[in-house]
Structures are given as structure tokens and as C-alpha cells.
Amino acid sequence: MRRCDTRAKQRQLFELLREQALAEGMRKTLYRNTRPENGSALEKLAWAEDIVNLFGDRAWAARAYADLAAEVAESHFRDRLSASRKLFVDERL
DSSP states (O other): OOOOOSHHHHHHHHHHHHHTTOOHHHHHHHHHTTOOTTSOHHHHHHHHHHHHHHHOOHHHHHHHHHHHHHHOOOHHHHHHHHHHHIIIIISOO
């Protein structure tokens, strides 16, 4: 299987899978396997944001944000992480 080389392509793929009525549980399982384990903090943040964008699952996103917060020590990134979490998890309707 070829990898999606950008977040945008990955998002497109998961939107297509949703349109094709692939079961949400299967889509979530596939998405979990796309977490950029060796990626940058920004790549991991985009992955967490897309949990809400693609699935609307704020509880899962909150866990992903907590995991990322435990991995990152830089204060400037922690501020960005906090702002993102507030926008995508805490304030989404």
C-alpha cells in the first residue's frame, strides 16, 4: 500500500472512505495506524486535529493531545498545543 505523502492527501483519503460508507470503526483503526510516530511535533499535532475534523471524536482527540503534551517539552510548542486543544477539543460544537 502506498503512503499518503501529505496530510491533505491523507485527509482526502479518509473523507473518501467515509463517503464510500466504510464503517467508522474500520476508518478509526486505519487512522490510528497513520500517527506519525517518528514525525515532528507539528505533524503529530495535525494528526490530532484531524481526529476531530474527520471523526468528530473529541474524547479520542483529547487523549491524543494528552499523549503529545507528554512527549513535548518546548514551551513555545506547548503554547501552540494548548491553543489547538482549546480550539479543536474544548470549544468545538
